[in-house]
Amino acid sequence: MPTVQNPRLTGLVCIRCGRRYEIADHSTGCPACLAEGTPANLECAYAPGGPGGVEQPYLRPVTLGEGGTPLLTDVTGAVPGLDVTLKWEGANPTGSHKDRFSAVAVSRAVHAGYQGIAAASSGNAGVSLATYCGRAGLRCEIAVTDDTPGQVVDLMRDLGAEVVSFPHSEQRWEHIAGYRDSTTMLPVTNFVVPPVGSSPFGIEGYKLVAEEILTDRSGAAPEWVVVPASRGDLAWGVYLGFRELLGAGAVPRILLVEPFPRVVSVLAGADPYATFPGTTRAMPSLGGNQLALQAVEAVRRSRGHAEAVDDERVLAETRRLWRAGLPLEPSSAAGLVAVSQALAAGTMTADSDVVVLATAHGLKGM
Structure with a gap:
């Protein structure tokens, strides 16, 4: 079943300066704040009139039954x-x-027509994203450091992820930054220095x-x-x-x-x-x-x-x-x-x- 964008989702707003942007994948956060040397993430903005409860950007998301935890x-x-x-x-x-994040981030990738996602991870996020990408039929590339436990790396690969490893954490970000302008692979974790955070979706x-x-x-x-x-x-x-x-x-x-x-x-x-x-x-x-x-x-x-x-x-x-x-x-x-x-x-x-x-x-x- 395809994902459906919430019709009340109107755009994204910078958490620092308040500038508004269209619905798109601003992987480096607010462009204006980045240009000023003060990077800041964006948050989703919605029109009023929702049915109650918190708004979510995608209806009928990719899901494995996450949430509802005791x-x-x-x-x-x-x-x-x-x-x-x-x-x-x-x-x-x-x-x-991390499954809560993965469900929505992967749903965004599906809705926007990407072929896969790319992320840097120390473990939990990579396992989660690999699982949800598998559910959605997307490629998944995870950048890790060389000291990531071998059983975690093996698990990501068993789940279908392509895992690339680097000696230093910052090198993972440099690798993910290579997908900044990609139309096929969506970076969903931070690669900006100083950081802005992960996908606002x-x-x-x-x-x-x-x-x-x-x-x-x-x-x-x-x-x-x-x-x-x-x-x-x-x-x-x-x-x-x-x-x-x-x-x-x-x-x-x-x-x-x-x-x-x-x-x-x-x-x-x-x-x-x-x-x-x-x-x-x-x-x-x-x-x-x-x-x-x-x-x-x-x-x-x-x-x-x-x-x-x-x-x-x-x-x-x-x-x-x-x-x-x-x-x-x-x-x-x-x-x-x-x-x-x-x-x-x-x-x-x-x-x-x-x-x-x-x-x-x-x-x-x-």
Whole structure:
């Protein structure tokens, strides 16, 4: 069944300057901001009059039944001293939140007549995109680094992806940039330096996380939503979903989690387009020494907070959670470490109402 574009989709809008653009694949974000040296992503804009719920750019999308993941409320002990709720994204078809992005990004490629997609990935996104491209009958090319686990690379190839590997992360972006003007292959992940983020069409899929949280809580918004982040695709999508449903002034506060200070530094006064020192071995999906403006804006506009968590504590917490029956990937366990730190610092209290996005199943890392 062919994908159908939402008739209320009117164009794209820059999240920084507000300029409007036609419906097209602006893979480098806002052209005007890029020319000014301040790259920023775009977001989808819709005409009013929708049927209720969050808008999506494509109706009858390519799907494997993603979404509708459980909200786990009985997780006593996940964070000592605070009862939290987990949004279990590991229940998605390929085991991570990336399936929400893939469903919409691949639907965009199908609708616009591309023959395939190209993306850079450290693992979860590549597996997910390969799966959804296979479902849609599209080519899929994934650029990885040489230290990507062999079993992950093999899985991408088994799913039909063409995998190309490079010694350094930046070389992946240079490779994907080669498809910038392609009429056959659509790049759906960032390749701009400083970054802008991934496809704004794909990011729309993350808005459904907010809708599901509200539905499962009978419309009551939590005080905090905790989101592990690299360049902020998920955090921005979740923010957009809550903004659409509740209004900008009622969005839950986003606690953004990172492996070393990036957004933390920007909130303290650093240039958002700077390069930030730091590395991570345990959380490669959250790595990167530059951030996208959307990550900062998700925190600022939600009156939120950012926490940096270190590898050793995250790995220790991952082992503890597994033995407590919560098999999370380290990048997901990082969210619970961040809550513990926020509780200790007084940013949260024992009475805080907190939903943590458990972004990927731990079995994916085996």
